[in-house]
Amino acid sequence: MIRIKFQQSLDELKERLLVMAGLVEQAIQRATEAYSSRDQHLCELVLLSEPAINRMEREIDGLALDLLAMEQPMAVDLRFILSVIRINADLERVGDQAVNIAGRVQDLGTQANVDLPVDIPRLAMLAGAMVRKALQAFIEGDADMAESVLKLDDQVDEMNRDAFRSLGSLIKEKPELAPQALNALIISRNLERVGDHATNIAEDVIFWVRGADVRHNSQD
Amino acid sequence: MSQLPVRSANFERYLTTRRSVTNGLVTFLAVGATVLVLIPLGAILFYLLYKGFSSLNLAFFTHVPAPVGEEGGGMANAIIGSGVILALASAMGIPFGIGAGVYLAEYGAGSKLAEAVRFTADVLNGVPSIVMGIAAYSLIVAHQHHFSGFAGSVALAIMMVPTVTRTTEEMLATVPSNVREAALGLGIPKWRTVISVSLRTASPGIITGCMLAFARVAGETAPLLFTALGNQFFGVNLNQPMAALPLQIYTYAISPYDEWHRLAWAGALVLIVMIMVSVTLVRIFASRGALKGGN
Amino acid sequence: MGVDIKVESLNAWYGQTHTLKDVTLQIPANHATALIGPSGCGKSTFVRCLNRMHETNPIARAEGTVMMGDVDIYKDASPVEIRRRIGMVFQRPNPFPTMSIYDNVASGLKLNGFNKRRVLDEVVERSLKQAALWEEVKDDLKKKSGASLSGGQQQRLCIARALAVDPEVLLMDEPASALDPVSTAKIEDLIFKLKSQYTIVIVTHNMQQAARVAENTGFFLMGKLVEFAPTTKIFTNPSDKRTEDYITGRFG
Numbered sequence: 084m085i086r087i088k089f090q091q092s093l094d095e096l097k098e099r100l101l102v103m104a105g106l107v108e109q110a111i112q113r114a115t116e117a118y119s120s121r122d123q124h125l126c127e128l129v130l131l132s133e134p135a136i137n138r139m140e141r142e143i144d145g146l147a148l149d150l151l152a153m154e155q156p157m158a159v160d161l162r163f164i165l166s167v168i169r170i171n172a173d174l175e176r177v178g179d180q181a182v183n184i185a186g187r188v189q190d191l192g193t194q195a196n197v198d199l200p201v202d203i204p205r206l207a208m209l210a211g212a213m214v215r216k217a218l219q220a221f222i223e224g225d226a227d228m229a230e231s232v233l234k235l236d237d238q239v240d241e242m243n244r245d246a247f248r249s250l251g252s253l254i255k256e257k258p259e260l261a262p263q264a265l266n267a268l269i270i271s272r273n274l275e276r277v278g279d280h281a282t283n284i285a286e287d288v289i290f291w292v293r294g295a296d297v298r299h300n301s302q303d
Numbered sequence: 304m305s306q307l308p309v310r311s312a313n314f315e316r317y318l319t320t321r322r323s324v325t326n327g328l329v330t331f332l333a334v335g336a337t338v339l340v341l342i343p344l345g346a347i348l349f350y351l352l353y354k355g356f357s358s359l360n361l362a363f364f365t366h367v368p369a370p371v372g373e374e375g376g377g378m379a380n381a382i383i384g385s386g387v388i389l390a391l392a393s394a395m396g397i398p399f400g401i402g403a404g405v406y407l408a409e410y411g412a413g414s415k416l417a418e419a420v421r422f423t424a425d426v427l428n429g430v431p432s433i434v435m436g437i438a439a440y441s442l443i444v445a446h447q448h449h450f451s452g453f454a455g456s457v458a459l460a461i462m463m464v465p466t467v468t469r470t471t472e473e474m475l476a477t478v479p480s481n482v483r484e485a486a487l488g489l490g491i492p493k494w495r496t497v498i499s500v501s502l503r504t505a506s507p508g509i510i511t512g513c514m515l516a517f518a519r520v521a522g523e524t525a526p527l528l529f530t531a532l533g534n535q536f537f538g539v540n541l542n543q544p545m546a547a548l549p550l551q552i553y554t555y556a557i558s559p560y561d562e563w564h565r566l567a568w569a570g571a572l573v574l575i576v577m578i579m580v581s582v583t584l585v586r587i588f589a590s591r592g593a594l595k596g597g598n
Numbered sequence: 599m600g601v602d603i604k605v606e607s608l609n610a611w612y613g614q615t616h617t618l619k620d621v622t623l624q625i626p627a628n629h630a631t632a633l634i635g636p637s638g639c640g641k642s643t644f645v646r647c648l649n650r651m652h653e654t655n656p657i658a659r660a661e662g663t664v665m666m667g668d669v670d671i672y673k674d675a676s677p678v679e680i681r682r683r684i685g686m687v688f689q690r691p692n693p694f695p696t697m698s699i700y701d702n703v704a705s706g707l708k709l710n711g712f713n714k715r716r717v718l719d720e721v722v723e724r725s726l727k728q729a730a731l732w733e734e735v736k737d738d739l740k741k742k743s744g745a746s747l748s749g750g751q752q753q754r755l756c757i758a759r760a761l762a763v764d765p766e767v768l769l770m771d772e773p774a775s776a777l778d779p780v781s782t783a784k785i786e787d788l789i790f791k792l793k794s795q796y797t798i799v800i801v802t803h804n805m806q807q808a809a810r811v812a813e814n815t816g817f818f819l820m821g822k823l824v825e826f827a828p829t830t831k832i833f834t835n836p837s838d839k840r841t842e843d844y845i846t847g848r849f850g
Contacts, residue, residue, distance in 0.1 A: 086847045155806055157833050157845040294835030413656075481692040485756070487654055489706040489763060490682030499709050503696045 103139040110181035115207035129185035136178040166287035213281035226292040232285035239278035246271040355572035381551035391456035396463030404471020428465035436526035452545030455531030463516040470512025474505035524549035600797035601667040602627040608662035619821040630798040632812035639818040649684040650677040685760035689772040691752035693744030702744040706763035729758035750781025
């Protein structure tokens, strides 16, 4: 193998990104789990994980910058590093969304538990599945798998729109339930954002593997 | 990773001393060999000066030999004659030799003809000078039915060719090929490249080769024996027998007259000085031209 | 002004070795085109076929068509004529060692019989300015020999010498490989400026250099032209896997 040092650096970059992805996935899972069980301890854990995620983002960006400067990467290597930098940013923001959700759940913890006409766990599961699939596509360098992630985003968007409608009506009909409904609305919005970030990650994988920039296109 | 063996300080000192001693010894041998080689040269010069200087006077350079028994006289005819014969020989031999050298280096590389030319040159180099004289005799003197300075020049010219050819070829080979390529790449035709680039770059070495050839034939006597023959009188007619210093020295040296012996010593001294002077002059002009670098 | 070069089915041999196999490509006028590839891939041979230097080697042979504009360089002109219209700069600077700076630059004209002093003076100055060497040598034109300059200066001298005969195409065979980074940068800047007047072909094994100076790049491998495309495409998303393997350093 030629360019041993470079190959090892690329592998390290990928590994670090995946470790960070693991932390982020865990945060999302815990946050949505906390919503279902109203477990405040889980919310704490999510909030505590944020510094580690941010630190990893900085490290990964730093390593990527060094590789760009020192190794003169070309073609697929260059695209790989660029997509790692972008995925890095998207993952960090997914982490932020997890923290936001945990914050909402903490707020809900102070309110009465009511039944809401919105299936947050299912939305969370979909969004989480999108992230997982996008990351799997990254691990395997599978552009087709990444494309299938793009299609799932429509579902998530629609579920979010429905949540807005039904929760909006609920607030009008039963204003006393407004605090819970609003929190649920925000959580739904956060999860929809997670879906968007997963889409970005998938687009970055396609860019890396195929060299095609498919961002901001409407899917068919 | 294995470590280099650690040597003790004593061993280091021993090695260093051994190196210095070997160095000194070899230097001494080299210098000694040089001195050894220079001694005969110095001895010859010194002896010639000793024997011949006293006989040098203006008359030596301006008068022709006096009749036997008379005092005075000189070798003016021989000096001029040598000059004329050598000039013509150079004019014939050097261009021919350079041309052959150019062919060998630039045009004929690897061809059978080139092999033949090289072989011929080497053989010619080894031919005894008297055989050259005989060859010139049969080629020219026998046909013309008279001796001539011209025939002498031809003999000497042929003797110059191998040295000039081989030197030219070797010096041209030292011209880096990328310099030639640069010229060709500019759209300069090959013949012009050879003349203005290759020959010009190699000229210091080629000039040395020509001087070597000149110095060698300047002192040759045997080839002139049956060709130029020698002449008691002053003359520059190449179609007639002509005097030459080596011939004259030889004639005088084997004669029974003391007076002529003294002239012979003087002549030998003058001959060596002439060769040394012309070689030095060529060196000076050649290096001057090289520094300026332009025409 | 530059001229474009169309190569069709060019094959070349050194003795029995088939060094160029059926190469076809178009080099656009007034652009810089880079040719990259591992050692022995034929890129230098290709370039030497363009100015017919290939045939100076007695065992070398070439077949195919090379059109410079509408001139078939093998059929319509002699090698000497072609080399006056297609200039070459070599890997190792090769100024004529016995000539002064002035004579070096003027050699292409002088050695072809052109001797008008005033015109030569102008040409020498113009060429040295084009090669960004004028300021450094203008006081020593006739005093210093070409070989007394530094490596980078010598190479710019060779460029000036090539430009003095006013070619339409300039071939550069790894022009900066023997030079330090600063000299290399100067030469690259030179290429950038010269592009508008000449067609430039540069052979390089330094891919970053190709990326910096050329609009189009051709990748050669084992005598064949594998890919020819805009430089940005070659270096961000090449079509052929062999190209990608080479430029990412997977081999070569």
